[in-house]
Amino acid sequence: MRVFLFGYYGYENFGDELLLRSALKLLKDLPIERIDMLFPQKGSRKVFGLKIKQIPRNSLFGILHALKACDIVIGGGGGIFQDETSGKSFSYYDFIVSTAFRYKKPVYLLGHGIGGIRSEFHYRRLRKILAHPLCAGFFRDAISARYASHFSNRHSRGSDLAYGVLSNREKIRENSQKIGLMLKYPVNAIEEFIEPLKIEGFKAIDLLVSFPKEELRLAEQNASVLSKHFVVRIPQTAGGQLIDDIASCSLVITERLHGVIVASYFNIPFVTRSSFKAKAFLRDFKMYRAFYENFNRMEVWGALTELKKFDFHSHNAEFTRMNLDRYQKMVHSFTNTFLK
Numbered sequence: 001m002r003v004f005l006f007g008y009y010g011y012e013n014f015g016d017e018l019l020l021r022s023a024l025k026l027l028k029d030l031p032i033e034r035i036d037m038l039f040p041q042k043g044s045r046k047v048f049g050l051k052i053k054q055i056p057r058n059s060l061f062g063i064l065h066a067l068k069a070c071d072i073v074i075g076g077g078g079g080i081f082q083d084e085t086s087g088k089s090f091s092y093y094d095f096i097v098s099t100a101f102r103y104k105k106p107v108y109l110l111g112h113g114i115g116g117i118r119s120e121f122h123y124r125r126l127r128k129i130l131a132h133p134l135c136a137g138f139f140r141d142a143i144s145a146r147y148a149s150h151f152s153n154r155h156s157r158g159s160d161l162a163y164g165v166l167s168n169r170e171k172i173r174e175n176s177q178k179i180g181l182m183l184k185y186p187v188n189a190i191e192e193f194i195e196p197l198k199i200e201g202f203k204a205i206d207l208l209v210s211f212p213k214e215e216l217r218l219a220e221q222n223a224s225v226l227s228k229h230f231v232v233r234i235p236q237t238a239g240g241q242l243i244d245d246i247a248s249c250s251l252v253i254t255e256r257l258h259g260v261i262v263a264s265y266f267n268i269p270f271v272t273r274s275s276f277k278a279k280a281f282l283r284d285f286k287m288y289r290a291f292y293e294n295f296n297r298m299e300v301w302g303a304l305t306e307l308k309k310f311d312f313h314s315h316n317a318e319f320t321r322m323n324l325d326r327y328q329k330m331v332h333s334f335t336n337t338f339l340k
Contacts, residue, residue: 003027003035004070004105006096007078010039010054014210014242015162015258016078022164023076023110024048026331030338036066038096064099072338073100077111077140077161079257079277081126084116094125101132109137110334111161111327114144116276127151136337138330141280158330159323160281162258165240166265167324171247174268177201180249182208182259183218183295184273190222192297194229204231206245210256253300257281265320269312271303285319 005023008016027035028048039054042062046052055062067073075097083090100107117123129135130151138158139145148155179202197205205226207219216234223232235245243262246252252263252270257277263270264285272278274291282288287310292299 001030001032001072002070003032004055004066004073004100005035005037005076006073006093007038007076008080009037009076010041012212015256018162018165018243018258019077019111019160022161023074024050024052025164026110026161026334027074030335036070038063063096067096067099067105068103070105073097073105073107075107075109075112079113079115081112081129082115082117082277083119083122084276087119087122090117090119090122090125094122094129097129097135101134104134106134106136107132108334108337109135109139111140111158111330112137112144113140113160113277113280114147115280130155138334141277142283143280156330156333157326159326160258160261161327162261163265163324163327164331166243166262167327169240169243169265171266172244173248174250175204175248176250178204178206178249180206180208180246180252180254180259180263180268181222182210182246182252182254182256183222184210184215184255185295186218187222187295189296190225193300194226196297196301198229202230202251204233206249207232207234208242208245208252208254208259209234210242210259253295255295264316267313267316267320269307269316271300271307284322286315288315288319 007019009020024047028050032050034051036053036055038057040057042056043054044052055066080093081090097107130148136154137148138156139148140158140160145157207223209215209219219234223234226232235242246262247266249268252259252268254260254270255273260270260272260278271290271292274293290303290307292303
């Protein structure tokens with residue numbers, strides 16, 4: 001069996017590398033001869049005993065050849081069917097999937113989330129993908145699963161692929177005086193947070209960088225201000241280190257969905273920026289309202305106030321249990337379908 005695996009891999013993005021590792025972990029026990037995987041540059045390697053050939057993302061010939069030669073196509077999770085960040089991104093993955101259909105290859109979307117989508121043209125393209133008889137999807141949130149199920153009974157609820165890496169991973173010792181900030185966007189006045197953080201009893205701050213290409217410079221700018229008042233670290237993103245850094249915090253403020261997922265898995269209270277995919281994923285989290293629109297003192301502390309209004313740990317434990325159960329059911333269903 002030869003697999004074509006696609007996703008936004010190879011750019012040191014914490015969330016996407018989690019998804020890749022989890023996808024490969026899921027596939028390692030299946031009868032797969034080789035995986036052709038989208039990547040920034042060509043090469044080959046072996047992970048979990050799987051033979052992987054990297055297909056350059058910008059190589060039209062390489063992509064077409066790999067799609068034609070494969071037996072099945074797998075989308076390895078994430079929110080790639082959206083046009084909030086770039087319409088070109090949606091068109092790219094639309095091309096991958098539509099070409100697979102033309103070659104009569106079955107396409108499995110594992111742990112995907114849909115949207116947000118602004119373009120009516122992209123909506124039409126997405127509907128065409130979801131309605132195709134060769135497409136089967138397992139979606140990470142209720143909104144995506146419900147939308148997809150309107151077009152085919154081959155779509156169902158799953159969960160985020162990252163739970164495959166997180167499952168059975170032990171929590172390291174928590175530092176009650178440390179907060180983690182995983183910020184995606186520039187901050188106008190980080191100094192506004194110095195006194196409130198001191199009042200809350202924090203003495204250490206981890207500036208968690210999910211995507212170094214976009215966020216490292218921002219973290220360094222924030223560190224230059226905050227390090228005068230706190231013990232500040234900018235942890236490395238390599239391997240599972242960032243997972244442990246998140247798990248060691250007593251509170252996480254994150255603008256990345258996989259910051260939310262990792263914090264939630266380890267039962268670390270978190271607040272997050274309001275976004276379509278964050279709200280969709282947290283829709284099943286009873287009582288959770290700890291969102292902010294803009295990273296300023298008033299809104300973030302408003303979100304923290306919301307966080308204190310309910311028993312976070314008990315509600316989050318139930319939320320995590322549901323997602324782990326959904327993940328296992330997704331893996332079981334996919335595996336059974338794959339082996340037929």
